[in-house]
Amino acid sequence: MRASVIISTYNSPEWLEKVLWGYSVQTVSDFEIIIADDGSTHETKKMVEAISGKTQLSITHVWHKDEGFQKTRILNKAILATTTDYCIFTDGDCIPRMDFVEAHLSHRSFNRFLSGGHFPLSLQLSSLISKNNILNQECFDLSWLKRHGLKTNFKNIKLSKSKAIAKLMNFITTTKPSWNGGNASAWKKDILIVNGFDERMKYGGEDREFGERLINYGIKPKRVRYFAICAHLEHERGYVNDEAWQINNKIREITRKEKKVKTLYGLNLHV
Secondary structure (H helix, E strand, O other): OOEEEEEEEOOOHHHHHHHHHHHOOOOOOOEEEEEEEOOOOHHHHHHHHHHHHHOOOEEEEEEOOOOOOOHHHHHHHHHHHOOOOEEEEEEOOEEEOOOHHHHHHHHOOOOEEEEOOOEEOOHHHHHHOOHHHHHOOHHHOHHHHHHOOOOOOHHHHHHOOOHHHHHHHHHHOOOOOOOOOOEEEEEHHHHHHOOOOOOOOOOOOHHHHHHHHHHHHOOEEEEOOOOOOEEEOOOOOOOOOHHHHHHHHHHHHHHHHOOOOOOOOOHHHHO
């Protein structure tokens, strides 16, 4: 195994199943999957077991009791469950294009972390996409997507199959490379040095803070926005609240101001 794909999820077995079918047709197969489950009901476990029996995927399901939004905590537990030296992070609502893992592996380099993004889909399109649409990659085909409601937009160029266009767009984009929880990767040794994710943080910039500590340590971000492609399935976000944002912003402010590298509330809480 050359990489560990860590997929966060919470009570979205239908979306997660679509994501896992995407990993079943990757152009490379030497990776493991770690499901970082933030307290889902038994339905998610049943679905993961069923997919494991239908595919060649190597899946480890890491679960803890539902205590509200604890994504940073379950991500740290998932990191400790990995068996490789390279970790790719994504979410259970992001279907990977068939070259997603290969893109992360081919662009990784020492003293770097990779910063990707996602291609957003409407709720209608998200619901429409079937297992077969994923297996035959129609869900990444612009003509198919437009026939089913995708609006014309310059951002659609992200789904271009041209490597030359992808290289050019990564070069000219003004989007600042940062740690994006749905599409990012790093060496495990660097993750261990910064002590993983800060478990004081709920939803709202918790992934960015992790990336800021990597940068403070000297790990530079590298754009792969147009190389590592995943389609984001739309859903409700009932876990968003202003209080968590305020707490997270204060933590991020201290991280940036004091150039903090290591959190005191990370992986150390589980070893």
